[in-house]
Amino acid sequence: MPDRRTILKAGLLTLATPAILGGRAAHAQGNGLPITVSSYRLDRTQALFDGRVSIEGTNTTFVEDAIGDMNTAAFSGKGTNEVTELGLHPFMLAHANEGFRDYALLPVFLLRQFRHKSVFVRTDAGIATPQDLRGRRVGTPGYSSTSLTWIRGIFQEEYGVRPEEIEWVVANKDSSAGEAGKISEQEQQVPEGISISQGTPGLDESELLLAGEVDALFHAATPAAYVQGDPRISRLFPDFRSVEQDYYRRTGVFPIMHVLAIRRDTASEHPWLPRAVFDAYSRAKFEAYKIKDRLTWAADMLPWYSQELENTRALMGQNFYPYGMEQNRQTLETLFRYSNDQGLASRTLSVEETFLEESLEYFEDST
Incomplete structure (x- = not known):
């Protein structure tokens, strides 16, 4: 050894x-x-x-x-x-x-x-499938970040859920700022035809989820409350490893x-x-x-x-x-x-x- x-x-x-x-x-x-x-x-x-x-x-x-x-x-x-x-x-x-x-x-x-792992939901929101996100409020720290663009694309192509079918809520704080730095201007672009609003000032995206202001969260970083075992938060894909491996087998996309x-x-x-x-x-x-x-x-x-x-x-x-x-x-x-x-x-x-x-x-x- x-x-x-x-x-x-x-x-x-x-x-x-x-x-x-x-x-x-x-x-x-x-x-x-x-x-x-x-x-x-x-x-x-x-x-x-x-x-x-x-x-x-x-x-x-x-x-x-x-x-x-x-x-x-x-x-x-x-x-x-x-x-x-x-x-x-x-x-x-x-x-x-x-x-x-x-x-x-x-x-x-x-x-x-792979980004299926990056979708978190409130356990009391009744969200069990990607299609259940239609009409729901989804929190994010930056709409046009690379990870969010991947998730939205995968959800539209794989599950038929379009970005305009979701109400987006942007947090004015990012829980991953220590690792990722301040969100750049290019990560905060919002296209036309999207329903988007600002979350409560002072709350980061994971706190919006805990407070019930959003039903789900798309974010590259794992929410601290989830890491700590908070029962109010779960992954949309609990067995994300199998889902992501299946996605790779079918698409060849990493x-x-x-x-x-x-x-x-x-x-x-x-x-x-x-x-x-x-x-x-x-x-x-x-x-x-x-x-x-x-x-x-x-x-x-x-x-x-x-x-x-x-x-x-x-x-x-x-x-x-x-x-x-x-x-x-x-x-x-x-x-x-x-x-x-x-x-x-x-x-x-x-x-x-x-x-x-x-x-x-x-x-x-x-x-």
Whole structure:
């Protein structure tokens, strides 16, 4: 069994990062072109932050930040980070509706989540199926966030429940602000034809649910009251794992939330850099896979961790978190379609216009 020093060296005890806890951290590594990269420190980026993997040809300063703040810095701020993690749908709205072209996307998908798990209901509301949400009040902290756009699209396509059939209530506080940062402007867009109102000031979206102001909640974060076992709240899909796996088997879609982006002027001036960034993030992810296979069973408290990893690979393949365009085009085009169908993006976007052109040909090397 690995000792504590081995686990520490692997980076498994450094995942509770300042960004997750509300702080910020930065460090530089390597020699070459000075660039700043902003992202979360996660298992798939840990090797970049601790220096086991570097972006070749660069002197990189890694800055930990929260997604709402990274969105705002890129779309509305100075955009000083040459490379940054961004919310996929906020980027889409900035690109389609605001003419934003400062950054182009790279096919590095840093956060993905199936979203059936993200729907919570009051147990006394009589909501047992997605169709029961018609005419109900649903709370959310940000209508046009990536996660909410996915949920609405899935509910319309899979269950026939259209966004305009729901009364939306926007909370003026977000219970996940500590992890996600302040909600960006692009996450607060509301299309025409939607019934929407503001919740009671001072209450976050989970408190609206507890107070009975809403019947259900769509939110990427799990409500604190649910985590604490409050009997008034349940998931709409109690066995969400089976529902999400069935969805993947039928559609091949693994929803993307966050993506990596690079400044277009930087990529133009240093044409070798985008590929170097892609390769480094890919190597860091494969380092995370190695740790999952060899050490995470010891560092993680889940008793059947290894079985879950094996089950995931049996369904989704060895590289179940793929980068590159080939395995992800369908998922991207699904969200592009959802956004336009929901009246959010002014047109249906394409991967060719949103991703850096040369990056469409990037493939991962797992060796």
